[in-house]
Amino acid sequence: MSEHSSPLPNAPLPNAPLAEQAVPGPGFPGAPHYGLYIKVWLVLLALTAVTIGASRMQMGKLNVWIALGIATTKASLVVLFFMHLKDEDRLFKFMFLCTCAIMAIFIGMTLLDVVWR
Amino acid sequence: MSDHPSATASATHDHGHHPHVDHEGSRLGMWLFLFTELLLFSGLFVLYGAYSTRFPNEFSSAARELSVFWGATNTVVLLASSLFVALSIVALRAGRKDHAMGFLGLTILCAGIFLGIKAVEWSGKFHHGLYPNSPILLARPKGEIIFFGLYFVLTGLHGLHVIIGAILLAVMAWFIRTGTVNPVDYHLLENSGLYWHLVDLVWIYLFPLLYLVIP
Numbered sequence: 554m555s556e557h558s559s560p561l562p563n564a565p566l567p568n569a570p571l572a573e574q575a576v577p578g579p580g581f582p583g584a585p586h587y588g589l590y591i592k593v594w595l596v597l598l599a600l601t602a603v604t605i606g607a608s609r610m611q612m613g614k615l616n617v618w619i620a621l622g623i624a625t626t627k628a629s630l631v632v633l634f635f636m637h638l639k640d641e642d643r644l645f646k647f648m649f650l651c652t653c654a655i656m657a658i659f660i661g662m663t664l665l666d667v668v669w670r
Numbered sequence: 671m672s673d674h675p676s677a678t679a680s681a682t683h684d685h686g687h688h689p690h691v692d693h694e695g696s697r698l699g700m701w702l703f704l705f706t707e708l709l710l711f712s713g714l715f716v717l718y719g720a721y722s723t724r725f726p727n728e729f730s731s732a733a734r735e736l737s738v739f740w741g742a743t744n745t746v747v748l749l750a751s752s753l754f755v756a757l758s759i760v761a762l763r764a765g766r767k768d769h770a771m772g773f774l775g776l777t778i779l780c781a782g783i784f785l786g787i788k789a790v791e792w793s794g795k796f797h798h799g800l801y802p803n804s805p806i807l808l809a810r811p812k813g814e815i816i817f818f819g820l821y822f823v824l825t826g827l828h829g830l831h832v833i834i835g836a837i838l839l840a841v842m843a844w845f846i847r848t849g850t851v852n853p854v855d856y857h858l859l860e861n862s863g864l865y866w867h868l869v870d871l872v873w874i875y876l877f878p879l880l881y882l883v884i885p
Contacts, residue, residue, distance in 0.1 A: 656708065659713075
């Protein structure tokens with residue numbers, strides 16, 4: 554009986570349903586493709602160019618917020634696609650948003666204090 | 671009837687031979703660790719936010735001394751490195767171990783280029799007598815002293831993470847070679863990739879804040 558034999562360590566049983574081995578990624582549980590990642594990367598490059606161009610324009614206080622907005626867009630792409638958060642369980646997404654909220658409070662409230670002192 | 675000594679064993683061991691690896695739990699643990707890393711860098715970003723508000727002109731003039739060219743090049747290099755590590759996971763899942771190791775090699779190469787450029791930037795500053803607590807720096811306006819302090823600590827801490835990440839990925843490449851990381855069980859590579867993407871994430875914010883925000 555080859556019930557306990559596996560070709561690789563930690564491999565599920567040969568007749569285990571595909572869902573048991575499924576992990577997030579593009580086209581899961583089928584074969585993932587390079588294409589999506591390359592597209593996301595090209596958008597990231599474009600956004601980098603945009604942020605450099607925008608920094609050249611004199612918009613006063615707005616400059617910081619535009620730079621942060623573009624950075625957050627880039628960060629979202631990295632988190633959603635490269636880090637697979639888009640395909641993850643709702644729990645992971647919720648946890649990540651909690652961390653963002655904590656950071657926003659940490660940085661935002663401190664800034665409020667500094668600005669209004 | 672009730673003599674099933676293997677029942678307890680099977681709670682922790684599948685098939686009686688290998689411990690069951692909880693891939694999702696492993697990933698969750700990594701995400702939790704990444705959150706602590708984000709909060710670590712947040713502390714420094716709070717300092718940046720507070721002092722750039724206090725000394726806006728001096729932060730601007732000090733930032734002008736940084737090279738946007740090198741900063742932008744490093745941004746492109748890190749974005750490419752993130753792409754390569756993502757592609758290495760794709761390749762591994764498709765069974766292409768050689769491609770997976772190749773992509774990891776490219777990622778590590780990008781890390782090396784990033785660190786090399788950092789070394790060029792830092793040595794340029796050192797050459798001009800600018801380093802934490804240097805007499806030349808201490809003679810500058812307060813805001814500029816703080817800006818450069820933040821610059822060195824932020825890029826230094828980030829650079830440390832780049833080194834750690836590169837070592838981690840080199841170990842992953844070795845694990846692919848030995849089969850510890852394979853198309854069925856690649857949670858170690860996935861987690862190392864997550865760490866690397868964090869390094870990229872931090873730089874995505876560092877670059878505009880240090881190099882570009884010059885009203």
